[in-house]
Amino acid sequence: MDFFSTYGFLIVSMLFQAMLGLSLYIPLMTGQLSLASPGFYALGGYIAAILSTTVFLPEGGGKWESGTFPIIYVLIETVLAGLASALLALLIGFPSLRLRGIYLALATIAFVEIVRVLSLNLEITGKAIGIFGVPQPFINKFDYVVLALPLLIASAWFVYRLERSRVGRAFTALREDELAAAAMGVNPTTNKVLAFVLGAVLAGMVGAISAHFLNTWNARQGTFDVSILVLAYVIIGGSRTFLGPILGGLLLTALPEVLRAIAGIQGLPLFLSQFLLDGRLIIYGLLIVVAPLFYPQGLITPDLFKRRAVKTKEAGA
């Protein structure tokens, strides 16, 4: 159990980040580079933090003992966070999805900034201090896995099925050639907005659980840095299959701990172990630049599976 108490926080964080990767991947299925996920993640977190500290109070008032906050409340917050994200995504989706490529990316970064500045200045979000003491449904951080893992499996299954369904096919057609897809009867606007909304819902739900997980929620959650980080999950993990962002999220979240372990190896020069410990962001940056040179479509590509399938077929024949 020592392993889980040491690495429980990391393992659950990896699951959350994998889901954020998926939330960016869904709009990308239609060819839309949206970096809005952290904005909805922040929104979801605030909804959970505010509800659990002001509405869902224990009987007779006071505070929840650690580990006693009912899970059903967390689930209600998660659903509400998803709904609120869906509404907001609908609202900003229609105007912003008229933009394409890098312009859409910029507009969504602006959205993330607006959420950050608002939460820094609004009373209800606790201004610069944020919201402290978000009540805990679990005593151990690792126990959050009972929320994070089913949600990750459900969302991965959702995207897996989506890619093989009528709507997912329309998404992919839009990514391949928007004009041709429209000429074949696919409505570009509604499908792009739908993908944007689905991604937002997932990000909002992850935010809601994260607020409990992190115990506190403030304007440093879900900022532009996170946009870039989540984009890195997709670029490095792979942008053509839902497994890419999941793998990217898991790997890159674990990376600092791996670096820490390497830095701890006896006999390394001091500057190198110092760099491995403190140069995390530099190493991320390098990875984002270098990885596409060697893996232009990311670590996982659909062809990877096809080649495997052909091989097993040949072996069977």
Next chain:
Amino acid sequence: MSIFESRGATRRFGGLVAVDSVSFAVEQGEIFGLIGPNGAGKTTMFNLITALTPPTSGQLLFQGQNIVGKQPHQIAAMGIARTFQNIRLFGNLSALENVKVAQHTHTHANVFAGILGTPGAREEARRVEAKARELLRLVGLGESADEKAKNFSYGDQRRLEIARALALEPKLLLLDEPGAGMNPNEKGILSDLIRQIRDQFNLTIILIEHHVPLVMGLCDRIAVLNFGQLIALGKPAEVQSDPAVIDAYLGD
């Protein structure tokens, strides 16, 4: 009533008049040829009909209804399908998926039905699959249904575009140089295919083509464009002997 009618359709790009008040009508069941030298405005005419480019002025009537101002996907849903001169397949999708996409307007499974695999969605998916395979067989690509579209030869890609357009169950089919890049033998097969799909699906076809024997043998009537203007319209033999047409093609 004609199935399609262009009334003074005009499209300007800055100072250039790509299509200059062109009027013609196409009758139900016709194979209608649209020919003319390079830059005559033939593809622009197709783009006007499918709403990829809005006309500057004029009316376009499909089954008596003005379709100017509609979105491309609405035009497709009304029953106008097209192929592209500069092939626009979904390259990373398989041939089968390309044809499935075009059945979008005739299917209804929403996100959740598709993901949960409700009986209705599964039944629909089976129908879509069966129809896509049937259309691929029709154009002679039944064997390579699971191959990515971008790996197909030029001629096969053109045939795949026809299969994809047919999946829309159109009433009016616009073919933009379907025979480009094919050898004479393949063009002969293509002619037969075009006639066959017209009869089988009760289609009206408008065809852009440079290859004169193909056009003359296949089309019921031909319209000739030159510098955006309609300079001749009639049966192939009449058009072929029209001095204005000879002038446009051969110069003074």
